[in-house]
Amino acid sequence: MISVSNIQTRQSENRRVTRCNISGAGLPEQLVFDGTTNRILPASPTRQDWIAVALIYPAMLRGQPLHIDGPVSPTLLFNLNNDIQALLQYFNPELSKVTVTAHPTSLKSAAQGTDTGTGFSAGVDSFATLATFTEPNTPPFYRLSSLSTFNVGAMGSVSASAPLYHRYSQRVRNFASQHQLNWNTLDSNLADFYFEASANFVRTSCLRNAAAALFFQDLHKCYLYSSSYPYPDTNKSHDELGYLESVLLPLLSTENITFPLAGAGLKRTEKISKVAQFRPAHKALDVCVAPARTRMSSVQINCSRCRKCTRTMLNLDILGNLSAFSDVFDIAFFHRNRSAIIKEYEIGALKGWPLDLDVIELMRRTEYEGRLTIPAQLELTAHKAKTILRRVIPLTA
Structure with a gap:
């Protein structure tokens, strides 16, 4: 036991x-x-x-x-x-x-929260939630009033996460204060309880973040959980709980706090389009998943080299908004390596990866389509995959 x-x-x-x-x-x-x-x-x-x-x-x-x-x-x-x-x-x-x-306990606890909160990683999902739920027509129950940053595994191992946690805690405090919102931060050794490969952060983030939100449930009546994937991708994969958030989150609600899934009606490209028009994101967007040491040493907020960075820059470039994010991305690096970056996401789309499919579909709907080198209808056989992989252009510094 x-x-x-x-x-x-x-x-x-x-x-x-x-x-x-x-x-x-x-x-x-x-x-x-x-x-x-x-x-x-x-x-x-x-x-x-x-x-x-x-x-x-x-x-x-x-x-x-x-x-x-x-x-x-x-x-x-x-x-x-x-x-x-x-x-x-x-x-x-x-x-x-x-x-x-x-x-045993009663149905209601003594303390009833009043805030509607959400996690603030400064990424696409959290900025899309922030943009949507601060609009003038947002019903009072869902109108955002609080932002949170939790250290439950996304920042790396417990022993190495302290510098990044300090940096991100200061970020949420500053951003929330600038926009007249409340803020919460939480540090934990929870990652030490999920040390198996099958329990890594990507696979179990929904449970970990919900536990952190429940720690503050006497402050929140509602916690908007920014979706990882849109509704059409529900149950598409068993690689991570993000594909089952729409089913799991209602089950984690209590008598005091509810967990609506925010933004699941939008594809990733649609979220990025919303974020591109949200001015507070232009100097604060942070999508980087590079190792903590790389993130801490980057001149800009994002390393601009990892997969999430390059995919987001490609999305923004397709939409014609990349220049607005020059403070957070190395745009010169993107332009030097645009052909190689496009190739990488073409291959991901052929493998059926949802977010890569999304960006390639956006390219086909825009003037960017002419840059594609893989036919629209191409079955990915083992031989063809190897051929495609050989043609990938290496990134240059």
Whole structure:
């Protein structure tokens, strides 16, 4: 059994640190969530929903029952013992059904949040959510009032993530303050509980980020989770939980907080088009997935070399908006290597990768089509794939 005990919270006006002991299954001995906000925090919450969501995947991966020596939302606890596990087993057949137990509690907690929040990575998804849910016609319940940055694995290993977390925490504080929004940051050792290859951040980001949002559920009534993929891509792959967010997120909601999926009605190219017209993004867009050391040493916000950087620059160039982002991308590098970059995404499209297909479809609908070198209808056989790969032009510095 994985047992969570000795749950202790230390709280000041705007900082909350919770530590709990973990026993069983070879996991780290302590789980820590350290959160800071610009508001005066309500009384320390008694619900431990965040722990249940944080540890359900490691428990199922080990086939060990999970017991939390504290109260968990009855709605969430019911879903954790039923449909959430059924969905996670569908996603990863290696997971085993386990029993999740916790202390009984009432349907409502004492503290009711008032904010509508979202994660702020400064990427395309989060800026598209920000642009959409701050428009004048946004209903009050969904109108964004808070931005969050969570260190739960996206910044690399726990031991190496501190400099990047400090940089990104300062970024969300500055951006939120400039735009009259509240902000939250959270540091954690949660990544140490997901050390298996089948539990890496890309595969499990939805659970990790939801756990972090639940840590602040006494501040939020609604947390808009920026979609990774549009609705037509739901269930297209088992590579990551992002393909199942539209099903999983409602099951993670509690009596106090709801998790709407934001932006899933838009393709990636449509999101980028929206972001291109959103002026706050022009000097702040950050899509880079290069290693932390590379990101920290880059002259600009983005390395402009990794796959997410080059694909975003290609999208922006097709739309005629790349020059507006000269403060965050190395545009000269893109123009020197445009042919090689196009070739890379043609190959990805032939392999059926959704985001690459999206950008190639956009090229076909615009004057950019003349730059394509692969016919529109081409079956990717092993021989043809090798031939195409040989023609890829190497990037130049």
